[in-house]
Amino acid sequence: MLTRPALARESGAPNTMDVERFLRDGYLVTPVPATQAVLDDVRSTYESLIATAEALGSSGLVKTRKSNRVEASGRGWSWGCDHIHSPELRRQALLEIANMDPIPGLVTSILGPRIRFCGAHGHWSASTYDYYLHWHRDTRRERWGQGNPDTRAHVQVCVALVDEAVVWVVPGSHVRDLMLQEERFITTHPHAPHPEQVIVSVPAGHALLLNTYTLHRAQCERNCTRRSLHFGFGRVGADAEPGRAIKVWPWLTEPAFLAEQTPFLRNAILEQVDEAGGTRMDVR
Ligand SMILES: O=C(O)CCC(=O)C(=O)O
Secondary structure: OOOOOOEOOOOOOOOHHHHHHHHHHOEEEEEOHHHHHOHHHHHHHHHHHHHHHHHHHHOOOOOEEOOOOOOOOOOOOOOEEOOOOOOOOOOHHHHHHHHOOOHHHHHHHHHOOOEEEEEEEEEEOOOOOOEEEEEEOOOOHHHHHHOOOOOOOEEEEEEEOOOEOOEEEOOOHHHOOOOHHHHHHOOOOOOOOOOOOEEOOEOOOEEEEEEOOOOEEEEEOOOOOOEEEEEEEEEOOOOOOOOOOOOOOHHHHOHHHHHHOOHHHHHHHHHHHHHOOOOOOOOO
């Protein structure tokens, strides 16, 4: 089993090598130095997010995603909660992380200047279950045959607040369909080690960037602590996935919420609203 973190350069603004590596491998790990500076504060904020999400999730008020697998069989589901920017769950300090260098620069270098904010989720470890998420791509099976028609369409940014080695990826798998010998990973052996897999080490204060088409799975035993924030970004004008709704809620355009966001996130939120046919509001 390989454990080979593909670390980007130590710090600083995004460079073309990072972007090229991401486009080639379908994933990248990069330091987010500012996150390290605020890590303690952010971690305690994250604990309060978990407490709120657990409480509201059990009463059905927010969407928590739970895999209760205790063994590596069948298809799992990711563990954590969706839409951490919703009013019920919102902690501005967590959203600020999406604005920390080099995230905006990297995302812009990959996707171009006009970016949509597709969503924000929290992924944490379960303390009573092991977490096994099957091999998959974040796009529908019927589209895989095309390989990835557009490597600059979408980026998922997963920021680790504690060291983790949870996500397994198959480097380069984003630009091709499954090979015949790989079919078993999505049929009979959804959790089996892949001969080309990398178990990605993401140290605290680093971000894993993932391409939508990269074949990946996740695994986190109950005795490992995970505290991860996921932000999704898409390129304005990129093909939307058929049948997958662009998520826009009325609160996304609340002036008070928008005014709190940095220009990078605010513009990306407004682009998302536009994409869904909403109306931009004049927010300075
Ligand atoms: O736990 C993870 O980070 C993987 C999540 C994932 O692959 C998904 O939600 O599609």
